[in-house]
Amino acid sequence: MKLRIAILGTRGIPNYYGGFEHISEYVSEGLVKRGHSVTVYNSHNHPYQEDSWNGVEIRHCYDPEYMVGAAGQFAYDFNCLLDARKRNFDVVMIMGYTSSSVWGKLYPPKSTIITNMDGLEWKRSKYSKPVQQFLRYAEKLAVKYSQFYISDSLIIKSYLGEKYNIESKYIPYGADLFSEEEREQVDHREALKEDYFLLMARMEPENNIETILEGFNNSNSHRKFKVLGSTDNRFGKFITHKFKNDERIEFKGSIYNTGKVRALQNNSYLYFHGHSVGGTNPSLLEAMASEALIAAHNNPFNQSVLHTDAFYFSNANEVRNLVETVQRKEPEKIMVNNNLRKIKYQFNWERIIDQYEAFIIECHKNKNHERVIVD
Structure with a gap:
């Protein structure tokens, strides 16, 4: 089964920033090599300005973060989602929930929605109490509006099961051997x-x-x-x-x-x-x-x-x-x-990409699975 897959929620590839960009870079390229059509959404400010990268289509969306700070992430995610709604992707994979889950009602309705649930963001001491409260709410929205879930840690998988009574797929990051x-x-x-x-x-x-x-x-x-x-x-x-x-x-x-x-x-x-x-x-x-x-x-x-x-x-x-x-x-x-x-x-990239592909295909086959609604 060859699928049209979109990856949202990152600043883009190739990676110039952090963890989700890092894994999106490897997974998108790996899925293309396995025959899938993959689109990654990039900030319009991303240093890489081409329309494709190693076979991955790049969609550049306006990102005002450079002008207004962190609040700009919400506008950027909104712009990415509006674009994705037009493109009839089989699967939309959202990396993290910090600024995307508030737009959950806009997730493409005909696409299979998979969210990588990130770490326990609301625990980060750099955030003020109001921001931590918002992140708890954003986590809850991500659970509500997604159909399937990925945890990159067994600890997070356990937390999501206990807190929300949902099953998430454990797929960690990978690394290349030292050359x-x-x-x-x-x-x-x-x-x-x-x-x-x-x-x-x-x-x-x-x-x-x-x-x-x-x-x-x-x-x-x-x-x-x-x-x-x-x-x-x-x-x-x-x-x-x-x-x-x-x-x-x-x-x-x-x-x-x-x-x-x-x-x-x-x-x-x-x-x-x-x-x-x-x-x-x-x-x-x-x-x-x-x-x-x-x-x-x-x-x-x-x-x-x-x-x-x-x-x-x-x-x-x-x-x-x-x-x-x-x-x-x-x-x-x-x-x-x-x-x-x-x-x-355990943590080699080929194994990780195989796990992503298998899970994405499995989720798409079960796309009529009801979304979990959290009261």
């Missing part, structure tokens, strides 16, 4: 093998960046600590100011060269993953695929992926202890290899 070409991306004059700790994240409180750097700052380590991520926002400026006197901490800004990022992960002594909200995080999978030794924030999301193949921390003292005591010997090599095996057999 020899990427291994050569590190400038060895700048970064000696296993001579530094590494953290890569958006500068947000729930990513535990302050906790990690505070633990390192209090340690007696002689190694450097490289921090990857834009520090232009308020929290980023706060963090750089707080640790400006620790010459060991280097804020490197955003690095968009994937090969270089992965080489830095591979080359690090210990890679810190502080994310505490959301599903299966793409940067965590890439660190696993890059053969990094990982220290992760102690929460169910990270545990469900890493199991016993990582060190865990909950506070700055535990970070300090890891910085001062972790070694790179045989037990640590086993942890790295176990995570690499997970990428090969």
Whole structure:
């Protein structure tokens, strides 16, 4: 069965932004290779301005976010939905619900509607209480107006089942194995093998960046600590100011060269993953695929992926202890290899795309399934 599929809810492909753009890039291209017609909706501001990408049709819709801020996302999603209603897609897959589910009554009525339910957005500490309340409401609307659901984490799948009594399909993110070409991306004059700790994240409180750097700052380590991520926002400026006197901490800004990022992960002594909200995080999978030794924030999301193949921390003292005591010997090599095996057999992109295709086809065959109505 060959289908006409649309992917909405992202800023567009190729990925210049984040998780949903990352997975949309891989899944759209993979579905095209499997014979489907796929359209991805892009912001008119997206750096890529062509009408197709690797066989995927690109539809550019007006996105006023650059003028009015986050509120512009609602207008952008509205514009995408109006366009999608004209195009008779068999399946419309919506990535996330933050600014799209309020337009649920406009979802194309003849299309099969699948929503990837994202992480528990309303838990993010960067949002004010009113915004968190709105996100709970948006989550409820996404459940109401969708027919089928995808969870990228077993924790989220369980949450949706308990909260809304709905069945969602667990399909995680994927990652590519580390290549020899990427291994050569590190400038060895700048970064000696296993001579530094590494953290890569958006500068947000729930990513535990302050906790990690505070633990390192209090340690007696002689190694450097490289921090990857834009520090232009308020929290980023706060963090750089707080640790400006620790010459060991280097804020490197955003690095968009994937090969270089992965080489830095591979080359690090210990890679810190502080994310505490959301599903299966793409940067965590890439660190696993890059053969990094990982220290992760102690929460169910990270545990469900890493199991016993990582060190865990909950506070700055535990970070300090890891910085001062972790070694790179045989037990640590086993942890790295176990995570690499997970990428090969559980989180590889071909397997993920196969799961998406099978689920999309199954959903379309059952398109007369009643939408769940939440009182």
